[in-house]
Amino acid sequence: MIKIEHLSQKFNDNLVLDDISLSIEKGKIHFIIGMSGTGKTVLVKHIVGLLKPVNGRVIFENKDITKLKQKEMEKTRKKITYIFQNSTLFDNLTLYENIKLPLIKNKLEGNVEKFLKLVNIEKYQNKYPYEIGESIKKRTAIARGLAMNPEYIIYDEPTTGLSYSDARNIDSLISNMAKELNVTAIVISHDLKSIFSIADRITMLHKGKILLDGTINDFKNSKDEVIQQFINAKAEGVI
Ligand SMILES: Nc1ncnc2c1ncn2[C@@H]1O[C@H](COP(=O)(O)OP(=O)(O)O)[C@@H](O)[C@H]1O
Ligand SMILES: [Mg+2]
Secondary structure (H helix, E strand, O other), X not given: OEEEEEEEEEEOOEEEEEEEEEEEOOOOEEEEXXXXXXOHHHHHHHXXXXXXXOEEEEEEOOEEHHHOOHHHHHHHHHHEEEEOOOOOOOOOOOHHHHHHHHHHHOOOOOOHHHHXXXXXXXXXXXXXXXXXXXXXXXXXXXXXHHHOOOOEEEEEOOOOOOOHHHHHHHHHHHHHHHHHOOOEEEEEEOOHHHHHXXXXXXXXXXXXXXXXXXXXXXXXXXXXXXXXXXXHHHHOOOO
16 A cells, blocks of 8 residues: 655645645555646656655655655665656667666566567567557556566556557556556546546545545546536546
C-alpha cells in the first residue's frame, strides 16, 4: 500500500495540492482523474521522489519516501515505476535497447524478449523510435517499465494522443499486466472510456482537493455537478 497523507504542493502562489490524503491498495487498478492542470502529474511525482511536498508525507513500506535521500529513493524507484506521459525513449537506441538499458543501469536481470512479447511488439524490436507510431512507443515505454519488475506502475495519460482503437488496446494491456504480473496500476487519465472499463478505484482531483474517491458506481451515481459535468462533457467529447 502507498499512503499519501496531508500532501500539499504549491508553486509560487499556485496551491496545486491542498491537503490530499489517499491510499493506493495493492493489486488494484487505481485511476487518478480530473481536468487538465488539476495536479494529477504533480501528485504522482511525489510518489517517485521527483517533487518534494511543502507539507505532508507519502508512506511506502513504513517509510516517508518524500524524505529519502537520492540513493534510497533509487531503490524505491525500482519498486514504483513511473511511465511519463511522453514515452521518453532514446532516439538513438532501438526499442530492444531502450528496454535493456535501464536493466543494465540498475544491474537487473530481465528478459527483454519476454516483455517485448507481452506488449506485442517483438516485430518492432530492431526499429528506432522515429520509425514507429505513438502506440508502439507507448507499448515500449510500458515494456521498459514492466521489465524493472515493479510492484507499482504509474501510467501518466497512457491513451492520450492515441486513436480510439489503439487506446482500447492500451487499456487491455494495462488490465492484463495488472492481472498477469500482479503489478498495481496507478493510471492518470481523463479518458472516460478507459476509466469506466478498467478502473477498480477512481480518485478525482478538483481545485487542489479530492472531489471523490470511490468505485465506478460511486462516480456514476454521484450527484455532484462537477463530476456529472466531467462524465457528460467527456462523453460528448467537449473537453
Ligand atoms: N514544476 C512546476 N513549476 C511550476 N508550476 C508547475 C510545475 N509543475 C506543475 N505546475 C503547475 O501545477 C498545475 C498542475 O499541473 P499538472 O499536475 O501537470 O496537471 P495535470 O492534472 O494536467 O497533470 C498546473 O497549473 C501546472 O502549471
Ligand atoms: Mg499531467
